[in-house]
Structure formats: C-alpha cells, structure tokens
Amino acid sequence: MLFGYPPFYADQEKHGAFTDEEIFRLVKGGFDPTIKDGFKAHFPKSIPVSDSARDLMAKLLIYDPAKRITATEALEHPWLTGQTAESKPMISRVLQNLTNFNAQHKFKQCVLNVMSDMMTESEVTELQKTFAKIDANGDGNISVAELKAAFDQWGTDSTSQANKEKVENLMKVADVNGD
Numbered sequence: 001m002l003f004g005y006p007p008f009y010a011d012q013e014k015h016g017a018f019t020d021e022e023i024f025r026l027v028k029g030g031f032d033p034t035i036k037d038g039f040k041a042h043f044p045k046s047i048p049v050s051d052s053a054r055d056l057m058a059k060l061l062i063y064d065p066a067k068r069i070t071a072t073e074a075l076e077h078p079w080l081t082g083q084t085a086e087s088k089p090m091i092s093r094v095l096q097n098l099t100n101f102n103a104q105h106k107f108k109q110c111v112l113n114v115m116s117d118m119m120t121e122s123e124v125t126e127l128q129k130t131f132a133k134i135d136a137n138g139d140g141n142i143s144v145a146e147l148k149a150a151f152d153q154w155g156t157d158s159t160s161q162a163n164k165e166k167v168e169n170l171m172k173v174a175d176v177n178g179d
Contacts, residue, residue, distance in 0.1 A: 007031055007057075007061055008023050008026040008027050008031075009023070009026075010022035010023045010026065020165075027063065028063060030061075030062075030063050031057075031058065031061035031062070031063075033054065033057075033058035033061075035054075043057075050079070050084065051084075052077075052078055052079040052084035053079050055077075055079070056069075056074065056077045056079045056080065059073075059074070059077075060074060133150070134146055134147060134149075134150040136149065144168070
C-alpha cells in the first residue's frame with residue numbers, strides 16, 4: 001500500500017490459471033531494494049519514499065525468513081515508531097497511493113456489475129438463491145469456510161489439494177472489498 005500496488009504482481013489475464021505460480025516465482029526471485037523506473041519488485045523512481053520507509057520495506061520483503069525482520073523488530077522500526085517521520089505533510093502522496101491501490105478493486109466491482117446486468121432475470125434469481133444457500137450465516141458475504149462447506153455439501157471434496165486451491169483462487173477473484 002505504500003506505493004499503491006503490490007510488490008509482486010502478475011496479470012491474471014496474461015497468466016490465467018498460473019497467476020499464483022507466477023507471483024510465487026517473482027517472490028522467490030526476491031525484492032530488489034533499489035530505486036528504478038517502472039513498477040516491479042523494486043522501489044519506483046516516480047513515487048518518492050523516505051529512506052526509513054524503504055529500509056523497513058526491504059527488511060520485510062527478504063525471502064529467507066531467517067534473514068527477514070521479525071514482527072517485533074518491525075514494530076520497533078524507526079519508521080513505524082515515528083522516529084524518522086518527515087517534517088512535511090505527505091497526505092497528498094498517501095491519498096494518491098491509496099487511490100491507486102483501490103482502483104483495481106473498483107475495476108473488479110465494475111466488471112461484476114456489467115456481468116450481472118447481462119444476466120436474465122431468472123439467472124439473477126437462481127444466482128441469488130445459490131448465494132443464499134452458501135451464505136450460511138446470512139451476513140451477505142461468503143467466507144472461505146462457507147464456500148468449503150458448500151463444496152462438501154454438494155459432493156465436492158474441499159479437502160483435496162486441487163479443490164483447496166480452487167476455493168482459494170475463487171475467493172481471491174471474487175473478493176471485491178479486499179478483506
């Protein structure tokens with residue numbers, strides 16, 4: 001969120017069912033804590049960030065857990081404690097980064113809205129009934145547990161590795177509010 005995009009990203013349209021594998025490949029390749037043009041696993045030149053923030057991010061994104069900063073160390077880092085806070089307000093930069101980060105979620109919501117507009121009334125009704133069956137607690141959201149229970153109820157083993165991945169991928173694709 002510091003930059004408005006994730007440090008390791010793979011385009012789902014390009015990679016399809018292999019998007020997660022591509023992201024994992026990028027993670028294994030590591031984060032380059034240098035400042036460069038473009039937007040990849042490095043600090044983007046076009047988004048100014050303090051040395052202290054870059055230091056924390058670089059330490060958090062070390063692939064080897066034995067070398068990575070611990071949660072306690074991260075919470076005590078000067079950037080999080082405010083010891084290295086800049087004297088000038090950064091609100092416009094923070095708002096821009098949050099806007100960029102949320103733009104992809106808004107796009108996903110728009111696509112889902114367009115798709116629902118293209119459905120017939122009977123298809124929408126059937127989809128609503130199915131959703132209600134899956135949404136066991138009736139809160140208007142489908143959790144991973146509720147989706148797994150629906151898989152099991154309808155004769156699909158949610159505990160198999162392939163189906164676990166399907167459930168997780170489905171939840172990632174369908175998650176429109178980022179929680």
